[in-house]
Amino acid sequence: MRIVVIISSARKNGNTATIVKSIENETVQYAKNLSVNLDIEWINLFDYELQLCRGCRICFNKGEAYCPLKDGLLNIRDKMIKADGVIFASPVYVEDVNGTMKNFIDRMAFICHRPAFSGKKSIIITTSGGGATSHAIRTISAAIQSWGFNISTKRNFRTGTLMDKEKVELEYSNDIKAIAKNFFDSLYIIEKLIPTFYSLMIFKIQQKNWQKYSKEDNLDYLYWKENGWLSKDCTYYIPNNSTRIKTDVARLVGGIISNIFI
Ligand SMILES: Cc1cc2nc3c(=O)[nH]c(=O)nc-3n(C[C@H](O)[C@H](O)[C@H](O)COP(=O)(O)O)c2cc1C
Numbered sequence: 071m072r073i074v075v076i077i078s079s080a081r082k083n084g085n086t087a088t089i090v091k092s093i094e095n096e097t098v099q100y101a102k103n104l105s106v107n108l109d110i111e112w113i114n115l116f117d118y119e120l121q122l123c124r125g126c127r128i129c130f131n132k133g134e135a136y137c138p139l140k141d142g143l144l145n146i147r148d149k150m151i152k153a154d155g156v157i158f159a160s161p162v163y164v165e166d167v168n169g170t171m172k173n174f175i176d177r178m179a180f181i182c183h184r185p186a187f188s189g190k191k192s193i194i195i196t197t198s199g200g201g202a203t204s205h206a207i208r209t210i211s212a213a214i215q216s217w218g219f220n221i222s223t224k225r226n227f228r229t230g231t232l233m234d235k236e237k238v239e240l241e242y243s244n245d246i247k248a249i250a251k252n253f254f255d256s257l258y259i260i261e262k263l264i265p266t267f268y269s270l271m272i273f274k275i276q277q278k279n280w281q282k283y284s285k286e287d288n289l290d291y292l293y294w295k296e297n298g299w300l301s302k303d304c305t306y307y308i309p310n311n312s313t314r315i316k317t318d319v320a321r322l323v324g325g326i327i328s329n330i331f332i
Contacts, residue, residue: 071257073097073110074153076146078160078171080116085197085229088238089246090159093195096250106258113149115170118142122173129180133289143177147186155191155257156219158210162198162226167206175213183276184293185218188307189263191256193249194224202226215269216276218307222256223249263310267320273299273306274324279332 075094079086094110101108121139128136134144150156160171167175181187192214196206207224215221227242238246256263265273280294294300299307305317 071101071106071108071155072153073108073155073157073257074149075110075112075157075159076115076150076174077112077157078115078168078174079197080170081161082114084161085227085233085238086159086161086195088233088235089195089197089227089229089242090157092235092238092242092246093157093193093250093253096247097254100251100254104258111149111153113146115146115174118146120170120173120177123176123179130183131289134180137177139177143174146174147178147181150190151186153190155193155253156187156214157193157195157253158214159195159197160206160210162196162202162206165203165205167196167209172209175209178213178217181218182213182216183290185216185276185307187214188218189310190219191253192219192221193253194221195249196226197229198226199228199230201228215266216272220256220263220265220269222252225249263308265306265310265312267316270306270312270317270320271324271327274321275328275332277304278325278328282332 075090077086077090081087098108098110118141120141120143124138126138128138134147137143160167163169166172194207194210194214196202198206204226207226211221211224225245229238277294277299280291281300284291286292297307298304305321306312
């Protein structure tokens, strides 16, 4: 199984890296116990020096390959496509993700239209100096759910300015073990795929949108059509174990939102 870590902290041995490393170690342990081979790759967004989105919309209209910014973005996207699960991790800067993570999310906006990660598992980790709100988690969560990710855990760790490994283990050992187990189970036990209400709702909103604006020269419409997601019976990107009632209500709410706003 492949896991990719997308981390946006510039501090290689900072709090975010320390927490994620501990989660990685625990996940590896779970995998070992079940003789599962895990391949984990860290992608430090700071090293990639991704350029800022210029808002030209070429990725939406013509395709991401035509983006005028030639850097490592599509390489990162491809690594994520090959992964079974992704860990997204950012420090909290002024009550949100840091700029490096936000720019990454902005640059990946075309995936909100053409979700390429349906069924992939993820966790979201943020670290903060004090009692941050859940704003940073919401930023990542909204983006990656519209990319198709299923999120098994979202968690902020309060770490102060710099917390060493020993203190992290002392304070958060049980939480880290639980997060790692939950993440590993979500990768290993297929039946665990239960999309959130929000994911089901977003699917319905997008589905209605592309059904409405169906044009054979529209990239997004074609993508949805080719994936079979525009068919009336399709309620999510992939088969899943959501209850009928949850799916129906999510689709009802999504339909209403779509009628009002789109
Ligand atoms: C520019 C900047 C802004 C920050 N803003 C907040 C904040 O709004 N709330 C908070 O609780 N901590 C804030 N912090 C503290 C960091 O979130 C915290 O120390 C985090 O764990 C750093 O992660 P790192 O070691 O991976 O870089 C800020 C730190 C920096 C450098």
